[in-house]
Amino acid sequence: MSQPSVHQLYQRLETVGKGAYGSVSKGKHIPTGNVVALKIINLDTPDDDVDDIQREVALLTQLRDAPNVTKYYGCYMDGPRVWIVMEFANGGSVLSLMKASKDGCIEEKYVSIIIREVLIGLAYLHKVPVIHRDMKAANVLVTTMGKVMICDFGVSALLTTMSSKRNTLTGTPYWMAPEVIEGVHAYDTKADIWSLGIMIYEMIKGVPPHSNLDKFAVMDLIPKAKPPRLAEVEASKDCRDFMSFCLKESPVERLPADELLKTKWIKNISKVPFSILRDLALRLQQSGPRASMAGPLDWELEADKCVCSVSFPCGGVRR
Secondary structure, three states: OOOOOHHHHEEEEEEEEEOOOEEEEEEEEOOOOOEEEEEEEEOOOOOOHHHHHHHHHHHHHOOOOOOOEOOEEEEEEEOOEEEEEEEOOOEEEHHHHHHOOHHHOOOHHHHHHHHHHHHHHHHHHHOOOOOOOOOOHHHEEEEOOOOEEEOOOOHHHHHHHHHHOOOOOOOOHHHOOHHHHOOOOOOOOHHHHHHHHHHHHHHHHOOOOOOOOOHHHHHHHOOOOOOOOOOOOOOOHHHHHHHHHHOOOOHHHOOOHHHHOOOHHHHOOOOOOHHHHHHHHHHHHHOOOOOOEOOOOHHHHHHOOOOOOOEEEOOOOOO
């Protein structure tokens, strides 16, 4: 018996985000009615890339028990698109929380909790080992209950696999470690630690370092410039020390995630529950409804004009 198509299993409800790779939508698992997130990636690559995608999806299945990471449910090929089905988190990204806050910045008392929760996820995932490759405020979610969840873990690895044949970098360079930009072949989990340090800067300042420059200028600058630092008036000494442990030019000098959890800045808030972050989620709710795009996507409009494409699982876990 043939496998059900992704369109028989999932209904796309509304688009909640768009990027260069495709879109993220709120969706429904039709047999159960469960709400899910649907990341629909436009491949636009030769058929032989499917093998690479299947390998990366097999890796994603190992992350289902990871703490503070959005859960992965399955993956389906749909013509020139791949549908990645993941847990839907009610709330918003840290970036959206920043935009709902005064001056676009988050207070340090919240930043430390967010970073602690992200570190718990990274400590687990780096032992797999899996590299996120695109850590930034936009890729960390805070639910309405204050729970912190890293999203796009492994998906960024998938995108890197597809992009490598085009000789392009995946992600945004403002958060990239020097060794990633320089094209060092064997960069490792310490690249995420650098990006984590930049994310602290981003949350406290409202923008990442060098945000006034275009991405090509930034890619030229980061390997040459001294690691960014916050001023004394911008953050506590413990926070600034923590950032310095992340933002070392040499990857081997950066502390790993499990060691960063033992630093003074993090230990000082070890007993503070993540539920304090509900205050941030409330700001987002009070700022008005999150923008969504209920209309059809471009490829859906095209599909209306032609015969529907065949879809099949691409190595993921079916629900």
